[in-house]
Amino acid sequence: MPDRLRGPLVALALAAPFAVGLAAHAAGGDDAEVVLTFADPEILESSGLVAADGLLLTTNDSGDSGRVFAVGPEGRTVGVTTWADEPTDVEALAPAGPGQVWVGDIGDNPGSRDSVSVARVPVGRGAIDARTDAAGATYELVYPGGARDAETLLSHPRTGRLYVASKSFFGGALYEAPARLDPAAPNELREVGGVLPIATDGAFWPDGRHLVVRGYADAVVYAWPSLAEVGDLELPDQQQGEGIAVTDDGRVLVSTEGQFTDVLEVALPDDVARAVAPEPSPEPSAAAAPPGQPEQPEAEPVDRAQDESLRTVPLAWLLGALTAVVLATLLLARAVRRR
Incomplete structure (x- = not known):
């Protein structure tokens, strides 16, 4: 690439997300209600969002030290976890089990990082220093075929496996991390499918059957693991929307960069709501074994082709x-x- 073009192209790549964010602010929908307003002046650029244990967890975009804020139902910060002094470009959070989250240091606007990283850190009420905590171990991730910019980190609620969605004008891709992360060596990601362009965050529903990936103006709900599109969500006007979370009861919440900003609940279209509704629990069998007697083992399933x-x-x-x-x-x- 000629040197005279390199600078303008990098500048365009850095400025593009902000231009898209402004366009989304002008074009978004209004079918949402305020859940809470961040009262902490230190929350300047809410980038990732997780709903867990009755709290909302968020982190600032690049430029801050490594901090995760735990916010109570009234919008006040009730806990702060410090997990790193100088991360490179923090962009995302994902659930990591009770009292923990994954923090994604995965931003790479120029596409120049040889690897990115995730850290599993404790969160909750009070001040937590995870810089020397064993739970704050950092894991290195590498993409197949070179660097990618990304702002979306997800974890499957049943398997705990991590996924990263790249952020690209030409269509994002979803990458799967190894089932077991190695803290001592790079963990290679594997592409598993495509997602919307300019992805800024994502989350799974609690049963793991669906996920949602958002951009600045809209979001797409996908079935898992097929990644078939279930439906679109028109998101509300936001300054620069970069956070999305799904609560334990299946509600979709979104956040945005900016000081003293609102967290909003997005109404789901009827067809999407029906698709993501939890499957009904199987009814107990009428032929259950009498009390005191062991249940009979289930018959071995017969392959359909073999049965034929x-x-x-x-x-x-x-x-x-x-x-x-x-x-x-x-x-x-x-x-x-x-x-």
Whole structure:
């Protein structure tokens, strides 16, 4: 690339998210209600959002030290976790089990980082210093084929596996981390499918059957693991919306950069609400074993193809036997006539 073009292109890449954010602010929907307003003046650029343990957890965008804020229902900060002094570009949070979150130091606007990182840190009420805590171990992630910019980190609620969605004008990609992260070596990500362009955050529903990935103006709900699109969500006007979370009861919350900003609940379209509704629990069997007696083991499932062969093989034998009898009869009759 000629040197005279390199500077303008990098500047364009850095400025593009802000331009898109301004356009989203002018074009977003209004079907949302305020859940709370961040009262802490230290929350300047809410980038990631997690709803857990009755709290909202958020982190500032790049430029801050490594901090996670725990915010109570009234909008006041009730706890701060310090996990790093000088992270590179923090952009995302994801649930990591009771009392913990994953922090994603995954931002890379120029696309120049050899690797990015995630850290699992404790969160909750009060001041927590995780810089020397074993739970604050950092894991290095590398993309296949080179650097990617990303602001979206997700964790599957059933498996705990981590996913990163890249941020690109030409369409984002979802990458899967190894099932077990190695703290001593780079962990290679694997691409598993495509997501919307300019992804700024994402989250799974509690049952793990669906996920949502947001941009500045809208969000897309996907089925998991097919990544088939279930529906779109038009997001409310926000200064620069970069956070999204799904609560334990399936509500969708969004946050934005800016001081003293609102966290909003987004209404789901009827078709999306029906799709993401939890599956009904199976009804107890009417033929349960009497008290004091062990339940009978379930029958081994039979493969459908195998079951089909079990029904068709005896019929094939019967037809073969009838054919052999008919041929034998014809040959015998012909032999009799020749005599």
